[in-house]
Amino acid sequence: MRIVVDLNRCQAYAQCVFLAHETFRLTGEEALTYEPNPDDARRLQVQRAAAACPVQAIVLDRSDGAERSVTS
Amino acid sequence: MTMAAPIAELVRDYKANARIVIVGASLAGLRAAETLRAEGFTGSLTIIGDEPYEPYDRPPLSKQVLKGWVPADHTELPRLRHVDADWRLGVAATGLDRDTKHVRLANGDQVPYDRVLIATGTRARQWPNPTEAALEGVFALRTRDHAARLQQALAARPSRVLVIGAGFVGSEVASVCRELDLPVTVAERGPAPLVGPLGGVIGEIAAEMQRDHGVDLRCGVGVSSLEGDASGHVRRAQLSDDTTIEADMVLAALGSIRNVEWLEGSGLAAGIWGVGCDAGGRAFDINGVVTDSVFVAGDVARAPHVLYEYEFLAMEHWDNAVLGAEVTAHNMVNLEPHYYPHLLLPGFWSGQFGVNIKSVGVPPFGDEIAFVQGSVKDRRFAAAYGHRGRIVAAVTFNQGKWLPHYAGLIERSAPFPPPPSGWDQPDDLKPIPAEFPEHGVPTAIPDVVLTGHDPSERRAEFRPRRR
Numbered sequence: 001m002r003i004v005v006d007l008n009r010c011q012a013y014a015q016c017v018f019l020a021h022e023t024f025r026l027t028g029e030e031a032l033t034y035e036p037n038p039d040d041a042r043r044l045q046v047q048r049a050a051a052a053c054p055v056q057a058i059v060l061d062r063s064d065g066a067e068r069s070v071t072s
Numbered sequence: 073m074t075m076a077a078p079i080a081e082l083v084r085d086y087k088a089n090a091r092i093v094i095v096g097a098s099l100a101g102l103r104a105a106e107t108l109r110a111e112g113f114t115g116s117l118t119i120i121g122d123e124p125y126e127p128y129d130r131p132p133l134s135k136q137v138l139k140g141w142v143p144a145d146h147t148e149l150p151r152l153r154h155v156d157a158d159w160r161l162g163v164a165a166t167g168l169d170r171d172t173k174h175v176r177l178a179n180g181d182q183v184p185y186d187r188v189l190i191a192t193g194t195r196a197r198q199w200p201n202p203t204e205a206a207l208e209g210v211f212a213l214r215t216r217d218h219a220a221r222l223q224q225a226l227a228a229r230p231s232r233v234l235v236i237g238a239g240f241v242g243s244e245v246a247s248v249c250r251e252l253d254l255p256v257t258v259a260e261r262g263p264a265p266l267v268g269p270l271g272g273v274i275g276e277i278a279a280e281m282q283r284d285h286g287v288d289l290r291c292g293v294g295v296s297s298l299e300g301d302a303s304g305h306v307r308r309a310q311l312s313d314d315t316t317i318e319a320d321m322v323l324a325a326l327g328s329i330r331n332v333e334w335l336e337g338s339g340l341a342a343g344i345w346g347v348g349c350d351a352g353g354r355a356f357d358i359n360g361v362v363t364d365s366v367f368v369a370g371d372v373a374r375a376p377h378v379l380y381e382y383e384f385l386a387m388e389h390w391d392n393a394v395l396g397a398e399v400t401a402h403n404m405v406n407l408e409p410h411y412y413p414h415l416l417l418p419g420f421w422s423g424q425f426g427v428n429i430k431s432v433g434v435p436p437f438g439d440e441i442a443f444v445q446g447s448v449k450d451r452r453f454a455a456a457y458g459h460r461g462r463i464v465a466a467v468t469f470n471q472g473k474w475l476p477h478y479a480g481l482i483e484r485s486a487p488f489p490p491p492p493s494g495w496d497q498p499d500d501l502k503p504i505p506a507e508f509p510e511h512g513v514p515t516a517i518p519d520v521v522l523t524g525h526d527p528s529e530r531r532a533e534f535r536p537r538r539r
């Protein structure tokens with residue numbers, strides 16, 4: 001699955017780190033880094049983390065992008 | 073009969089049957105495509121990208137990717153909806169013919185459009201000497217391929233890395249080198265790191281931060297040349313102060329160049345600062361007249377901003393790409409008076425040396441700075457930037473939670489220095505010069521003067537971003 005965190009919004013509440021520590025990490029006190037393409041086995045964990053974010057900064061795939069047709 | 077009914081019919085017909093082409097398949101291009109569909113556009117949509125990849129996110133490239141935590145090809149952006157587009161990836165646009173309304177592609181194809189969105193962004197400025205740039209071990213960092221190559225080279229444990237340029241990319245890479253326990257030298261022509269975006273006062277703090285973490289930071293020096301060994305691998309660099317640095321890996325972090333060359337001959341207001349457009353993303357032609365069918369979003373757009381005396385701002389910020397794309401896409405399938413303005417309060421972040429640096433507003437618009445909260449010594453503080461008695465920007469080091477407070481003050485054109493917060497107040501709140509390099513040297517005083525508005529008479533109402 002693909003995710004992106006809006007780090008303008010992120011306030012380092014660290015709920016995501018608590019709920020999905022393999023995917024989200026804090027460097028220092030408040031710099032969040034994350035795995036943008038976590039394994040599908042972690043989907044539920046990551047969904048919970050996204051739901052728990054107090055500023056709703058975690059954006060998940062809502063579509064699989066399967067319509068892609070590359071012609072060039 | 074009023075005109076309202078035929079106009080509504082026109083918009084409906086347009087949304088059903090028009091052909092829209094988006095040039096640029098990165099963050100702005102993708103979010104624009106999604107917004108077009110969300111707005112009910114069911115016509116034909118083509119997305120053109122010069123890289124062979126689906127849209128991916130760039131901020132991780134200089135951080136978690138280089139650390140080796142995340143592979144470079146794991147950075148694809150999440151999809152918010154099906155865009156049902158004809159993706160033309162791996163082929164660059166080479167021209168825009170506004171008379172016949174076609175985008176020309178490098179493979180000779182011509183793609184017709186009714187409306188086109190320019191979202192071609194920027195590219196990394198390469199080391200200017202092509203022979204030296206071609207040495208093995210010399211890198212740039214902008215794309216996913218760059219990041220993959222750079223990560224491999226770091227993993228091979230070079231004996232010393234030379235980073236040329238201490239902007240955000242250079243500083244972040246220097247930070248990663250130290251985390252990987254690699255010796256790193258940073259050469260910066262200016263007096264300190266981050267002077268362009270944040271000024272010399274903050275730059276001095278960033279410089280201390282680098283030195284505390286073991287970076288060999290050299291400011292006020294340029295790199296004159298790079299030298300390779302017999303096998304063509306970079307070995308050393310000559311600096312403008314006649315010193316030599318032995319380094320077997322070099323990152324040229326020299327900033328970016330806007331991708332506007334393909335627009336030559338299109339008659340658009342395109343130049344080194346990007347493509348001029350109104351706050352709704354409608355491109356200006358070469359005479360400054362707004363066009364009806366050409367739109368711009370993301371890094372390559374430059375538009376007047378109500379909060380900054382209507383100066384044209386080009387913003388290479390992540391949320392500018394997202395929100396600019398959303399606003400512009402809306403406007404591409406609607407008509408006056410239903411246009412949205414893109415009046416983003418700019419903001420960016422950077423993670424380096426364990427410190428989260430965040431900013432709102434336009435710091436270089438300010439000329440004074442005041443430390444308003446926290447402690448510089450602990451690298452945990454907020455500082456406000458002022459211009460002519462009002463607050464125009466703020467920066468935080470590990471104090472991001474306070475940024476929305478200052479964003480509110482900036483949106484209201486509140487006085488500078490701002491009133492004391494009453495919490496975690498430093499001893500000295502007195503404003504000092506922010507020490508930005510002069511704007512637009514050598515033509516700092518233009519013979520045509522920009523006429524801004526008087527902030528006390530603001531009629532435009534600024535609202536924080538919708539979402």
